[in-house]
Amino acid sequence: xxxxxxxxWNEAFINEQSMxxxxxxxxxxQKSKSIIHKIQRxxxxxxxxxxPIAGIVAIGGILxxxxxxxxxxxxxxxxxxxxxxKLLSRFDTLDVKSDNLTYLKNYRAIMNSVAKATKRMFIxxxxxxxxxxxxLAFFVKENSFLSKYISEDTTLLEIIGIGGxxxxxxxxxxxxxxxxxxxxxxxxxxxxxxxxxxxxxxxxTT
Amino acid sequence: MSxxxxxxxxxxHAGIIIKICRAxxxxxxxxxxxxxxxxxxxxxxxxxxxxxxxxxxxxxxxTLNVCLTLSKKSQRKNYTTMHNEASxxxxxxxxxDLNLLYDAIKKLSEVDRAIILLHLxxxxxxxxxxxxxxxxxxxxxxxxxxxxxxxxxxxxxxx
Numbered sequence: 001x002x003x004x005x006x007x008x009w010n011e012a013f014i015n016e017q018s019m020x021x022x023x024x025x026x027x028x029x030q031k032s033k034s035i036i037h038k039i040q041r042x043x044x045x046x047x048x049x050x051x052p053i054a055g056i057v058a059i060g061g062i063l064x065x066x067x068x069x070x071x072x073x074x075x076x077x078x079x080x081x082x083x084x085x086k087l088l089s090r091f092d093t094l095d096v097k098s099d100n101l102t103y104l105k106n107y108r109a110i111m112n113s114v115a116k117a118t119k120r121m122f123i124x125x126x127x128x129x130x131x132x133x134x135x136l137a138f139f140v141k142e143n144s145f146l147s148k149y150i151s152e153d154t155t156l157l158e159i160i161g162i163g164g165x166x167x168x169x170x171x172x173x174x175x176x177x178x179x180x181x182x183x184x185x186x187x188x189x190x191x192x193x194x195x196x197x198x199x200x201x202x203x204x205t206t
Numbered sequence: 207m208s209x210x211x212x213x214x215x216x217x218x219h220a221g222i223i224i225k226i227c228r229a230x231x232x233x234x235x236x237x238x239x240x241x242x243x244x245x246x247x248x249x250x251x252x253x254x255x256x257x258x259x260x261x262x263x264x265x266x267x268x269t270l271n272v273c274l275t276l277s278k279k280s281q282r283k284n285y286t287t288m289h290n291e292a293s294x295x296x297x298x299x300x301x302x303d304l305n306l307l308y309d310a311i312k313k314l315s316e317v318d319r320a321i322i323l324l325h326l327x328x329x330x331x332x333x334x335x336x337x338x339x340x341x342x343x344x345x346x347x348x349x350x351x352x353x354x355x356x357x358x359x360x361x362x363x364x365x
Binding site for chain 1: 221225250301303304307322326353356357360
């Protein structure tokens with residue numbers, strides 16, 4: 001090699017001013033696509049994770065000779081999966097032809113509405129379902145794992161009282177679990193989405 | 207980013223950004239992404255510039271940080287780059303010797319790439335040391351080592 005690297009460099013860039021400068025465009029389109037893709041994947045992973053759990057509950061119920069309770073639990077989890085799928089279908093209503101900022105803002109609004117609906121489900125519906133398991137156990141007490149805790153004299157009202165107390169505890173635990181899981185799964189993604197929206201807004205105002 | 211800021215503060219130094227981005231990318235698409243991200247980060251970090259160094263040094267620093275971050279991210283994603291020396295299209299890169307040099311530079315470690323680019327842009331060792339975060343002596347030693355490495359990689363390819 002005869003030429004030094006400095007010489008190659010200087011000769012090549014002798015007319016630096018004529019260099020083609022890439023255009024600044026489309027950066028946020030790509031950033032937006034990437035973050036939306038990640039959020040969608042997380043939602044799908046989160047929701048589809050319910051299916052194996054439903055299977056485990058069904059098999060566990062059968063193995064523990066709690067077929068009715070097991071199948072009922074499975075049905076509840078599948079209902080939850082259906083409910084989540086319906087919630088996530090809200091994202092399909094977004095207008096993909098809208099501009100980047102509008103799309104991201106609408107996407108964030110749907111994310112917030114999904115989070116609110118899920119929160120309500122965790123705090124109110126899930127405890128009610130737990131209560132319904134107690135009521136079911138009362139009616140199938142001979143075949144239920146709860147039978148040892150339910151004497152012949154126990155009335156339905158007492159069962160509802162016990163089930164209601166458990167449901168209240170479940171509601172509190174669910175609220176905490178919801179906050180933690182939402183923060184773990186979606187916290188960073190939501191904050192990135194907010195950053196992109198803020199950046200685009202600030203770019204438009206500067 | 208305002209057009210004024212881009213035209214007055216970035217565009218005059220676009221050459222630096224292009225040269226650095228070219229050393230960290232293998233496709234036109236990546237090259238443009240890196241360039242745009244570098245411009246955006248320069249704009250976003252403009253308030254942090256304290257005029258302790260030259261504006262061009264600041265641009266080097268931010269562009270290198272962007273390239274290092276993005277190339278690390280693409281490595282984490284197991285992104286496999288296609289080796290194609292003609293893939294970045296720019297009239298500045300039509301020089302065959304330069305493309306061979308870039309190919310050799312790309313075989314260096316990410317930090318060595320940064321050091322040699324700063325050296326080729328005739329930055330003094332002290333300034334390179336400040337940008338990279340090491341001593342000027344260390345930079346001198348590393349430049350010699352990198353040049354030797356490049357010479358071996360280019361041996362017989364350039365007359």
